[in-house]
Amino acid sequence: MKNILHTRLIRPKSKNMIHRNKNIQDKLLNIKENKLAVVKGGAAVGKSTLISNYIEDKANYMWLSLDENSDDLTYFWTYVLHGLKDNIEDLNFYIDMINPLVKREDIFELISSLINELINKDTLFIVLDDFHYIEDQFLLETIEYFVANSSENVHFILISRYDVKLYLGNILMKGGIVTVGSADFNLSLIETEEFIKNNTYKIIDEAIIKEIYSITEGWVGAIKLLLTVLGNNKTIKNIPRGNKLFIDYMNNEIIGSLSQDEIDFLVKTSPLNYVNPDIYKDIDNKDGFKIIKNLIEKNMLIITIDEEKKIYRYHNILRQHLVELFDKYEESVKNDIIDRLTASLIKENNYDEVIRIYINYNRYNSALKILEENAHNIVSTKVLNEFPLEYYNGSADLTLISLFFNYLNLDYERCNTIIKSLNYSKENNLGNAIKLFGIILNNTYVEESCFNFPKEIDKDLNVLTKTVYYILASWALGFANEYTKSFEMMELIKESNKELNNRYVDLIYKYNKVSVLESIGKLNECLKYYEELNEQINNKNYRFCFDIMRTVGLPGIYIKKLMDKEAEQLLTEAQKTLEEFKERAAFKPLEVNINYNLAEVKYIQGNIDECEKLLNNIDKENKDNYSYIQMLALKIRLLFFENRIKVEEYDEFIKMFKEKYKKSVYPDILRLTYGMVLYKKEKYKESFDEFSNIVFACRKSGIGYLLVYSLIWKVIVLDKIKLENSRECINSLKEAIYYSRDEDILFPYYKTRVYLKEIIQKFKTQLLEDADNKVFVKKLCDLMGIRDKNEVLSPREIEVLQALIDGLSNKEIGEKLFISISTVKTHIINIYSKLGVKNRVEAVNEGRKIII
Structure with missing residues (x-):
């Protein structure tokens, strides 16, 4: 961490020992016996001094001094993690998780892992000083979760001027609470x-x-x-x-009572949260150490934070007055001092402090310049929302990073406010990316024009901006089935992350790649990647951050392979994890994804009633929501052959598809569903054209899974309209099997088995002309209940059939097999029936096909 900012983690030392009354001493003794201690009192009553003296002889503690900048999710947890670095296995990974691309929901998984790492450690005291600065409701929820669920060896001490805004009921149930109040601090x-x-x-x-x-x-x-x-x-x-x-x-x-030099020193350094006297050389070319020594000797309200590094801060009572004096300077003088202060901080890489000072004094252009150059190095993202809206139009860095961080922190209102303020009339190579943000926020249909992303963007943009752009673009292009372009963007993520060196970005990249590989039908490669990812996560105990990705994403691959038990096990885990997301924005989309996959699992298992129940659980109040038509389309695809789709549901889907989605040139599962509905309504020519168009587009884009599904339906339509030339039907079926056999894609065949069984049975011989198809065709036959004829005949019937092929009479067959002529005749009648033949000659001809 930056040198001066690191001082927040140093316990303020105090030589002012006070022998407190028995009441307060008893409360201090009880801290170790309880989960939480709340120390409350007004300014300068000695709260921090009391706890500092109490904690001084403790072997394992963390002290964090908070201020107005600490009311920020990323900022707060970054400091906590640094403060606990000696108690956790891999600090760098945690920091990668929290900064710069933390997802708001992931913070609870991160905290869970942190809690697990602290179990069975030595007794640990975590002190959060000036806790009254924490007001953000979501941040408070994360802290409450941390306190309530930590093990018995961890004790929390919150020092605050006012009542803490945590719900203490859960904490009280899991531990006890010690309260030190204002009255306890008044000295006798x-x-x-x-x-x-x-x-x-x-x-x-x-x-x-x-x-x-x-x-x-x-x-x-x-x-x-x-x-x-x-x-x-x-x-x-x-x-x-x-x-x-x-x-x-x-x-x-x-x-x-002070000299002018002393006053100047105090006032000119008052914009700083923490003061290193060495900085005064850059401000006034004077010896700051000598001045501050004199001030301390005069018993000024100066707190020594780090005696070795000579870092100090002014008591809030004093600093407030000093800032008021600073504000009385002429603007030119103030700006000159600020320029000197920030220049010195920049040399120390303290960019957060620089941006804070600039924004506090309305120097937004200066703050923006620092942000654009160093966004990947800042800790606090809260400052992004402190820029006036007019500054977003002029800065791609500010705009894209702000949108991304606010989106991840679920502040959709701020995102929409920023987007509405932008001037799209100006040329901006990130315009489509920004538009796409708005579409994502409102969960509406994505127009094709939004996917025209430039591969290369302004080389002068911050590396964090570029990474955010590439992540969004790769996801969006994958959504639009532009998989080649999506993979290109992923490589750019990988390249830009060489500079960021962020393992969180690396994992996002890999999971994004898995998602696209699944879409193009590379299921075996997907499973290989998942194994590598799980090993990478488990080895470092990082599973908490990506467990929901695994339990929601991996079942889709299992389902396509008809591995229903494996998929169901993961989805059961996902449902348990989902409980942690209640009351949060992520809950609904996660629930939809889980139910989507679970409905497919129930269908595979033949539990149609449960499948239908899940599919009927659609949010019908929000029919403009993209997830609504997705679930309606799934219901049609799964229950198409079960006669459980109402006429009005077909009509509703057609209406919605034509209004919003039909104009899209991208092949997707909605268009395939539309082709199925046309087939249901006996519009076979239109249905055939839809499937043919999807097949053409999938071939062009290399979309294997949807290609298989569309080819199967093309075969079904061709068989229905009874074209005299069956060559196209056979070729389409062969092509579907070609793209399915190595990846073991079975689900599309299973869903269409009602129609497909007779077709495969009809063309089985032609399909087996390619020896590579043999194993997969056997799987399809087993799936659809198609048995080989030699499997249909009993062993004795096969012996009789062989005798017929050898030209033996009924009497000769009976003598050879030691059975009566009557029994021979019975076997022959059964053979005719099973082979579907009418006489001895046809039986011999069919027998030669199945007996080698």
């Missing part, structure tokens, strides 16, 4: 005296100590301020008693 008179003696080198009269106690009522922050103001004064007069007035007065008194 004796504690105040002790605190004052430990915080000043001056001897202060007991009367003044009593006066300080009377004014402050034991508030540590106020005591510190008074000690700073006192200086050489021996009395305290005319101090405002109201809290805000008191703080304002104290700040003015503090600043007024």
Whole structure:
């Protein structure tokens, strides 16, 4: 992590030891016996000091100081992971997961893995200081999940000014809660005296100590301020008693007691969250270390974060006043200081801090430049939404990265707001990608024009922008069945990731490739890739991030091979995982995908009622949703031969297809379903044309699975219309088998077996002319209940048939087989019936075909 930002993970040291009252000591002792401790109190009451002193002698702890930038999913968890690096096996992989391409749903899988890694470790204390900065509801849900489900050896301490916004009921059920409240922090008179003696080198009269106690009522922050103001004064007069007035007065008194160099140092460094005095050389060419040493000696409200690296921060009470003083500078002076500050931070690669400062002072062009150059290096993605909308039109980096991050974080409203603000009249080689985002968000039909992606994009774009673009484009082109182009985009993902070196991107690339390979019918290669991916994930205990991809994606391959048991087992796992996604945006699409595959499994297993029940569970309130017509089309394909499709459902599909999808030139499963519906309505010529067009397009694009399915239906239509020349029918069937046999594609044959059985039986001899077809044709015959004639005849009947072929009479057959002539005649009658022949000559001719 960046040098200064790393300081958030350092426990603030304090030399101000206070012997607290028994009540607070008892609560501290109970922390180890409970799951969670909530330490609440106003500014400067000593919350952090209390816990810092408590945690100091603990062997295993993590401290994270939060601020206004921490209310960001990626930002927060990145720091937590870094803070726990000594307790986890592979920090780099976790960081790849969380940054820069984390999916919002995946965070719970990531946390689950983190929880598992922390089990049975040494007692661990996780301290989150200034927790009141965390307000994002989804981020709070992730933290609540982490706290509630962590093992007994992990204890959480949340330090906050206000009530924490977690639902504590679940946590209370799984552990206990210790609460340290504001009243616990107010010092007694004796504690105040002790605190004052430990915080000043001056001897202060007991009367003044009593006066300080009377004014402050034991508030540590106020005591510190008074000690700073006192200086050489021996009395305290005319101090405002109201809290805000008191703080304002104290700040003015503090600043007024400092030298100009000290004031300049404090005010000019106030835009920084953390201060390394070395930076002052770049700001004012002065020795910042000497100045801050003097300030600390004057008991200023300066907290030492890292004594070795000389990193400090100003107490919030002080910093707030310093920022107000900074804002009073003339604009030219402010901008000059900001330029010097950010230039120094850039040298240290602290891009997050640079962007934050620029945005805080409305320097959006400067912030945009840093973002465009270093988007792949920033930690916080929250800043992306702080740019005014007009800046998106001028920056492809800002636009595409913002859309992608907001999409992954389910902030669809922000995505749509950005898209609507864009000016499409300008030429922009990412325009189609941006349009596609809008279509994805609203789950509507994707027009062909959206798939005209340029393969190469502006070389000056940030590498993260390019990677995001290639991921989206490869997915979209695969969706449009432009598989060659999709593979080309995948190679660009692979190439750009050499610079990013992000294993999360690598896994996305591989899963995307598996998806496309399945679509083109390369099922065996898919299974090989899945084995490699699962091994890669299991070896590193990364299964949590991609388990849902496996349990939802892999069944599709098994189903195409009629491996229903394997598919059902994975889908059962997927359903269990789905429970974790309830109340989240990902739940519905995952549920649809699982039910889609499960309906096919039930169909294969002959459980038609259960299959129909799943297919009827369609969201009929959202018929414009693309998933609605997909499920309706599946219902037609599966229940076509079961006479369970209503006439109005056929009509509804035709209407929807013609209105939205018929104009598409891309071959897809909806167009195949449309051809089936035309066949059902006895429009055979139109049906044949649809299937022929799909076959042509699939051949051109190399789409194996849909090609097989369409060829089978083309054969069915050809057989139905009884063309005198059966050559086209045989050739189409041979072609379907050619693309099926090596990959073991069986499902399309199984679904059409009602019509296909007679056709395969009719052309079986021709199909077996190619020796390579023998094994697969045997599978098809078994699938459809077609038995070889030599399997139809009993062993004794085969012996009789052989005797007929040898030209023996009935008497000779009986003598040879030691059976009566009557029994011989019975066998011959059965043979005629089974072979479908009328006389001895036909029986011999057929017998020669099946007995070698």
